[in-house]
Amino acid sequence: MVSCSRRRSPLRSYVVRQILERAFTMVTPNAAPTVRKPLTVGLIGAGMISHAHARAWQAIGATLLIHAEKGAPEVASRYSIQQVKSYDEILQRVDAVDLATPSYTHKDLALEAIRADKHVICEKPLGLTTADAVHVSNAANNAGVQLHPAHVVRYTAPYLAAHRATQKGRLGKIAVARYFRNVSRPAPESWFRNEDLSGGIIMDLMIHDLDQALWNCGPAESIYAVQNPQTVAGRVPEVTSAHVTIKHEGGAISSIRATWGPLKTRFSTGFSIAGDKGTLSYSSDKDLTITGEIQRSGGANFENPKAPQFESPHLLALREFEQAIRGGPQPRVTARDGIAAVQLVQAARLSLATGQAEEVAANFPVEKFAS
Numbered sequence: 001m002v003s004c005s006r007r008r009s010p011l012r013s014y015v016v017r018q019i020l021e022r023a024f025t026m027v028t029p030n031a032a033p034t035v036r037k038p039l040t041v042g043l044i045g046a047g048m049i050s051h052a053h054a055r056a057w058q059a060i061g062a063t064l065l066i067h068a069e070k071g072a073p074e075v076a077s078r079y080s081i082q083q084v085k086s087y088d089e090i091l092q093r094v095d096a097v098d099l100a101t102p103s104y105t106h107k108d109l110a111l112e113a114i115r116a117d118k119h120v121i122c123e124k125p126l127g128l129t130t131a132d133a134v135h136v137s138n139a140a141n142n143a144g145v146q147l148h149p150a151h152v153v154r155y156t157a158p159y160l161a162a163h164r165a166t167q168k169g170r171l172g173k174i175a176v177a178r179y180f181r182n183v184s185r186p187a188p189e190s191w192f193r194n195e196d197l198s199g200g201i202i203m204d205l206m207i208h209d210l211d212q213a214l215w216n217c218g219p220a221e222s223i224y225a226v227q228n229p230q231t232v233a234g235r236v237p238e239v240t241s242a243h244v245t246i247k248h249e250g251g252a253i254s255s256i257r258a259t260w261g262p263l264k265t266r267f268s269t270g271f272s273i274a275g276d277k278g279t280l281s282y283s284s285d286k287d288l289t290i291t292g293e294i295q296r297s298g299g300a301n302f303e304n305p306k307a308p309q310f311e312s313p314h315l316l317a318l319r320e321f322e323q324a325i326r327g328g329p330q331p332r333v334t335a336r337d338g339i340a341a342v343q344l345v346q347a348a349r350l351s352l353a354t355g356q357a358e359e360v361a362a363n364f365p366v367e368k369f370a371s
Helices: 010-027 048-060 072-079 087-093 103-115 130-143 156-167 200-217 312-325 335-354
Strands: 042-046 063-067 097-098 117-123 147-150 174-184 219-230 240-248 253-261 270-276 277-285 291-295
Touching: 042 048, 042 087, 048 063, 048 072, 048 312, 063 087, 072 277, 087 103, 097 103, 097 312, 103 117, 103 130, 103 200, 117 130, 130 147, 130 200, 130 335, 147 200, 147 312, 147 335, 156 200, 174 200, 200 219, 200 240, 200 270, 200 335, 219 277, 219 335, 240 335
Parallel strands: 042 063, 042 097, 097 117, 117 147, 174 253
Antiparallel strands: 174 270, 219 240, 240 253, 270 277, 277 291
16 A cells, blocks of 8 residues: 655644744743843842942842941841841842942942942942042953942932933923932031041932932033032032032033021932923922923823832842843933032032032043043
């Protein structure tokens, strides 16, 4: 008897098998997901901000270790994370370090981590001087590791909504932007009050809004700063307020106020931005919504942007950093942004000393420090 069946060629059989395997894979509901190894992160420091970072890293699923000169046992116990006795041991065991330490330690700790080929997320500022910030950035570039300045306000919903509106031209050409930030004064014997260690109120507190001014209105041409009461012999007053006026290269003016208020002063922050097509304003004292009027796309009607905050800004920032480490997009805050903020602070402090407006790039040229 003669068989009518055809014998398939090896190539045809292979193709059919591949098609069936792919089809089966697509319709199989319980196919195992790709498992990624959790990131191991060394949290350095146990101050107030370390709690927000610890919660965020745990939400991401990172394995967390902690090292600090003071307070590590309490943070380790509260979040059930392992305490490590030395920074050297941390660097031997982690993929990245999260520097939540006093400002004057940032440069040296970051450079030590970079020399060990570890990625670095660093609380603001990236350094106390432009030269220091550029040095850290150059080291990270040369080592091929991620460096992320933690300017967390960029991840706060009202500020992000305002930035998107300005960048899309919804307010038109920006004329004036105003920002304010108020907090309770630091402890009398705190390192914050030593200007050589903290950079003073402008570096410690106002830097958040200096970064916002640059983010929304572009590079600064000049800056004028005043502080009342003034710093005397390197000692920042317990209660003081600083005010700066920035002239941007594009013509906009930013006005920023930062205050260390009396003990138990309620934290508050806000902004108002005005362009030739609309305005936006926000104050945490009032509510969590933005008010103002901006033109709808393609029409003359006006609308208010919505700014819901569904997740912690710290979680959003650290998640972007984690994704960048794994080869994803770069975070919205770059090392260059961190340098620019420090550069603007230095120019403001120079203005405090001279009593006149100071040019930013001319006095602190980044290129001078580039490798």
